[in-house]
Amino acid sequence: MSRIIDKTAAELAADIREGRLTSVEVTTAFLDRIAAVDGTVKAFLHVDRDGALATAAEVDAAVAAGEELGPLAGVPVAIKDVVVTKGLPTTAASKILEGWIPPYDATIVERIKAAKLPILGKTNMDEFAMGSSTEYSAYFKTLNPWDTGRIPGGSGGGSAAAVAAKMAPLAIGTDTGGSIRQPGAVTGTFGAKPTYGGNSRYGLIAFSSSLDTPGPVSRNALDGALLHEVISGHDPRDSTSIDAPVPPVVEAARLGATGDLSGVKLGVVKEFKEGADAAEPGVIAAYEAGIEQLVELGAEIVEVSCPSFTYALPTYYLIAPSEASSNLARYDGVRYGLRAGDDGKKSLEEVMSLTREAGFGPEVKRRIILGTYALSAGYVDAFYGKAQKVRTLIKQDFERAFEQVDALISPTTPFIAFEFGARTGDPYQMYLADLYTIPTNMYGGPGVSVPVGLSEGMPVGLQVMGPVLGDDITYRVAAALESTQDVLLADTAPEIEGI
Amino acid sequence: MTKLNTFEQAVATYEPVLGLETHIELDTATKMFCGCSTAFGAEPNTQVCPVCLALPGALPVANRAAVEATIKIGLALNCTIASWTRFARKNYFYPDMPKNFQTSQYEEPLCENGYVEVVVEGEVHRVEIERVHLEEDTGKTLHVGGTTGRIHGATESLVDYNRAGIPLVEIVTKPVPGTGALAPEVARAYTAELRDIVRSLGVSDVRMEQGSLRCDVNLSLNRPGEEWGTRTETKNVNSLRSVERAVRYEVRRQSALLDAGERIFQETRHFHEATGETSPGRSKEEATDYRYFPEPDLAVMEPSREWVEELRASLPELPRKRRERLQAAWSLGDKEMQSVVNADAVDLIEATVAAGSSPAGAVKWWLGELSRRANESGEELTALAITPAQVAELQGMVDDGRLNDKLARQVIDGVLAGEGSPAEVAAARGLEVVSDTGALEAAVEEAIAANPAVADKIRGGTHAAAGVLIGAVMKATKGQADAATVRQIILDKLS
Numbered sequence: 005m006s007r008i009i010d011k012t013a014a015e016l017a018a019d020i021r022e023g024r025l026t027s028v029e030v031t032t033a034f035l036d037r038i039a040a041v042d043g044t045v046k047a048f049l050h051v052d053r054d055g056a057l058a059t060a061a062e063v064d065a066a067v068a069a070g071e072e073l074g075p076l077a078g079v080p081v082a083i084k085d086v087v088v089t090k091g092l093p094t095t096a097a098s099k100i101l102e103g104w105i106p107p108y109d110a111t112i113v114e115r116i117k118a119a120k121l122p123i124l125g126k127t128n129m130d131e132f133a134m135g136s137s138t139e140y141s142a143y144f145k146t147l148n149p150w151d152t153g154r155i156p157g158g159s160g161g162g163s164a165a166a167v168a169a170k171m172a173p174l175a176i177g178t179d180t181g182g183s184i185r186q187p188g189a190v191t192g193t194f195g196a197k198p199t200y201g202g203n204s205r206y207g208l209i210a211f212s213s214s215l216d217t218p219g220p221v222s223r224n225a226l227d228g229a230l231l232h233e234v235i236s237g238h239d240p241r242d243s244t245s246i247d248a249p250v251p252p253v254v255e256a257a258r259l260g261a262t263g264d265l266s267g268v269k270l271g272v273v274k275e276f277k278e279g280a281d282a283a284e285p286g287v288i289a290a291y292e293a294g295i296e297q298l299v300e301l302g303a304e305i306v307e308v309s310c311p312s313f314t315y316a317l318p319t320y321y322l323i324a325p326s327e328a329s330s331n332l333a334r335y336d337g338v339r340y341g342l343r344a345g346d347d348g349k350k351s352l353e354e355v356m357s358l359t360r361e362a363g364f365g366p367e368v369k370r371r372i373i374l375g376t377y378a379l380s381a382g383y384v385d386a387f388y389g390k391a392q393k394v395r396t397l398i399k400q401d402f403e404r405a406f407e408q409v410d411a412l413i414s415p416t417t418p419f420i421a422f423e424f425g426a427r428t429g430d431p432y433q434m435y436l437a438d439l440y441t442i443p444t445n446m447y448g449g450p451g452v453s454v455p456v457g458l459s460e461g462m463p464v465g466l467q468v469m470g471p472v473l474g475d476d477i478t479y480r481v482a483a484a485l486e487s488t489q490d491v492l493l494a495d496t497a498p499e500i501e502g503i
Numbered sequence: 504m505t506k507l508n509t510f511e512q513a514v515a516t517y518e519p520v521l522g523l524e525t526h527i528e529l530d531t532a533t534k535m536f537c538g539c540s541t542a543f544g545a546e547p548n549t550q551v552c553p554v555c556l557a558l559p560g561a562l563p564v565a566n567r568a569a570v571e572a573t574i575k576i577g578l579a580l581n582c583t584i585a586s587w588t589r590f591a592r593k594n595y596f597y598p599d600m601p602k603n604f605q606t607s608q609y610e611e612p613l614c615e616n617g618y619v620e621v622v623v624e625g626e627v628h629r630v631e632i633e634r635v636h637l638e639e640d641t642g643k644t645l646h647v648g649g650t651t652g653r654i655h656g657a658t659e660s661l662v663d664y665n666r667a668g669i670p671l672v673e674i675v676t677k678p679v680p681g682t683g684a685l686a687p688e689v690a691r692a693y694t695a696e697l698r699d700i701v702r703s704l705g706v707s708d709v710r711m712e713q714g715s716l717r718c719d720v721n722l723s724l725n726r727p728g729e730e731w732g733t734r735t736e737t738k739n740v741n742s743l744r745s746v747e748r749a750v751r752y753e754v755r756r757q758s759a760l761l762d763a764g765e766r767i768f769q770e771t772r773h774f775h776e777a778t779g780e781t782s783p784g785r786s787k788e789e790a791t792d793y794r795y796f797p798e799p800d801l802a803v804m805e806p807s808r809e810w811v812e813e814l815r816a817s818l819p820e821l822p823r824k825r826r827e828r829l830q831a832a833w834s835l836g837d838k839e840m841q842s843v844v845n846a847d848a849v850d851l852i853e854a855t856v857a858a859g860s861s862p863a864g865a866v867k868w869w870l871g872e873l874s875r876r877a878n879e880s881g882e883e884l885t886a887l888a889i890t891p892a893q894v895a896e897l898q899g900m901v902d903d904g905r906l907n908d909k910l911a912r913q914v915i916d917g918v919l920a921g922e923g924s925p926a927e928v929a930a931a932r933g934l935e936v937v938s939d940t941g942a943l944e945a946a947v948e949e950a951i952a953a954n955p956a957v958a959d960k961i962r963g964g965t966h967a968a969a970g971v972l973i974g975a976v977m978k979a980t981k982g983q984a985d986a987a988t989v990r991q992i993i994l995d996k997l998s
């Protein structure tokens with residue numbers, strides 16, 4: 005491959021460090037690609053050409069001056085719009101934050117800036133990260149580069165589509181119930197949800213505080229691991245951040261790329277194979293082919309039972325909306341963002357009410373109502389309280405499983421990218437997209453999705469779930485699986501027609 | 504509206520049950536969940552950041568100094584300190600609360616099950632503490648337009664978030680029955696004791712006038728032997744005197760309603776400083792469902808036993824101990840000391856003695872003349888425009904014979920009117936004891952001549968009769984004579 009945009013982040017970083025390419029050349033190539041194809045894909049809500057090129061020029065000056073640079077210096081990155089960026093519009097794809105310019109940076113953005121990655125812009129998503137198709141963006145739909153009649157997954161459809169369409173070599177996503185992994189699976193990209201608390205949430209617009217986790221989106225595991233290490237580590241501004249060494253994910257990805265999984269024991273979750281929870285046949289076929297390859301690489305496969313996983317989805321739809329109903333209370337038109345109906349005649353209460361009515365989309369309202377109900381007097385024990393108990397059982401299932409195996413595997417999502425509108429009419433059908441990814445969030449451990457094959461010409465992802473702070477094993481298995489692909493699956497996406 | 508009963512009528516028929524919820528702002532250098540300053544009186548919205556403005560994405564981090572202060576308060580109130588405790592979200596919409604939820608504590612408070620003992624009219628009342636928990640303060644809203652100054656009817660609302668996020672400790676008593684007619688005094692004494700305890704710990708300046716100690720007063724009435732009645736909650740009662748008045752008013756109001764066969768509504772009420780009355784706020788029936796749940800943004804706290812014991816060992820002398828020490832040092836009887844405490848004059852007298860006054864002199868002024876002045880003007884004793892140093896100076900002038908009590912009272916007038924220090928007032932007003940014995944002897948001769956019968960009595964040994972002649976001399980000298988000197992001259996002349 006000759007084009008800059010076809011190179012992996014690791015290759016680009018080496019080219020920049022060693023003077024074969026400048027960061028300005030690299031960044032310009034991706035900005036030009038955005039200009040060429042994002043009119044079709046619509047992955048970006050905001051592109052910051054000047055800011056990205058300014059950082060790139062700094063990197064080039066530093067290279068010229070012989071300065072020591074970080075492993076991804078000069079390689080551009082796209083950031084999901086739920087992450088707060090100083091001076092760059094940040095809306096979480098909601099009308100209620102239209103025009104808001106944050107006065108501060110999220111911790112992970114500070115780290116990206118310190119590591120000198122040019123920031124290309126902000127990517128589209130389901131409003132407040134609530135959805136599995138990016139159809140709930142208040143601004144526009146993002147198209148799947150593999151088939152523009154289909155969804156790119158969600159909530160981080162913009163980040164996944166940007167990477168899949170080679171508009172960015174790297175992107176940041178956030179994962180509350182699968183929002184990094186499921187878009188990764190349906191766009192043929194790599195996505196990692198790190199251990200909860202491994203990456204700071206400071207500056208992440210909160211959806212569900214006990215579940216939200218930021219992580220990398222890339223075309224392969226090594227690139228994801230490199231970005232993972234840039235953003236990871238303890239943050240005193242996030243009380244839920246873990247004060248422990250960052251798992252050695254880059255080392256693990258390099259080890260996995262050697263194609264040796266001997267001595268690694270992987271568990272297949274029995275419950276995911278049964279009844280209504282089973283994936284569609286094409287997904288199962290690709291996934292099982294993946295398992296065979298893992299066996300060929302030396303991995304041992306055993307079946308593991310996690311009986312509480314069956315309840316993960318309903319549990320999630322009590323806990324996440326409960327926390328969201330409270331987290332989203334601050335959008336009231338008083339201090340920032342949209343203010344509706346303030347004509348000097350209406351009361352403060354009416355203005356707050358009208359602002360929320362006008363500013364939130366239907367899925368956000370649905371979840372606020374659901375969460376408000378689940379927490380209300382007389383219901384809280386039966387709903388929120390019970391859900392917390394089930395959450396504990398799910399954690400115990402994982403802990404028991406990891407006494408037997410190093411990691412669990414499953415399809416990332418039960419079905420390939422669906423067509424626009426196919427599941428918006430029935431929220432439950434949409435929620436099913438996260439059936440296999442939600443348990444990991446409930447537990448707090450790491451999970452990655454790596455492309456494993458195709459079904460009906462669309463990508464299928466394999467999920468690797470690890471124990472808390474065992475992110476390295478998930479990268480190792482993913483990288484090993486990639487090593488069996490002659491051409492990286494992410495590189496086989498059809499060429500996008502620009503408009 | 505029903506006519507109020509007198510307080511005496513009310514407590515003759517009903518037994519009050521008290522409950523007090525007190526909020527105390529801690530004087531930590533920084534706010535509860537961010538690094539912003541807590542200094543009082545800054546320009547609006549200058550002590551704010553993404554966290555306390557609840558900007559999207561911002562997260563709280565608990566202030567360890569505030570947790571430590573709360574544990575100290577709990578220990579001083581004889582509470583059990585939790586070994587596992589966490590914050591909870593209290594959800595409700597209000598513009599002065601940036602997140603539209605308050606980070607507070609719900610089922611797992613930091614401290615529980617303590618007590619405070621207060622003495623009122625020689626009786627010890629034990630007030631049980633249910634819980635002491637940590638939370639954050641709200642901002643301040645100014646509602647412009649409308650007639651009430653409240654959110655309803657306002658045309659514009661201005662919010663200052665400097666106070667938002669300042670650590671707030673809430674101390675909740677269990678219901679306090681059995682105080683009878685002393686309910687107002689017990690409520691006041693409890694609040695004063697709590698304030699003194701917190702002040703002694705050095706964790707808050709507890710300035711009621713600045714709102715750093717705020718009280719909600721719960722009160723219900725029942726007939727003897729019957730179940731407790733429905734309680735009202737009177738919010739934001741912000742001085743010791745107001746606490747007493749609010750209880751007194753609610754007793755009178757509720758008893759009149761009950762007498763008339765009406766029912767008491769469970770409601771929050773507002774206290775009006777000007778009239779001493781309460782008026783209804785929003786009723787509990789239509790109150791918000793707070794939808795409490797554990798705060799997922801903050802880690803659980805597990806104060807170690809070692810830490811708690813370390814804090815216990817570091818507690819300073821508590822007010823009760825201190826009062827015992829001062830009582831002995833000042834040679835006061837129990838009753839006298841109790842009067843000092845009830846008048847909220849311990850600190851004032853201690854400072855006056857420290858400034859050089861005799862304890863007896865300091866007690867006399869603060870409990871006598873100055874308490875009377877405070878009552879007349881409806882002020883707290885501490886709010887009077889005279890300092891302990893000035894009282895010490897005044898007493899010094901009396902000790903030196905430069906002022907007598909009557910003149911000293913006139914000097915107080917001047918000091919309270921802002922005319923300067925006692926010496927300056929005495930000089931400016933020409934208030935000085937006449938010590939020219941020549942002039943006094945002449946006045947005594949005149950008085951003897953005018954009262955021959957009295958003079959004879961004194962000559963006969965009835966020295967007590969000298970008072971009449973002293974009075975006459977004082978009148979003649981317009982009070983500027985020293986009574987003791989006059990008496991000595993009279994006795995010298997007539998024996």
Ligand SMILES: [Zn+2]
Binds near residue numbers: 538556
């Ligand atoms: Zn602040």
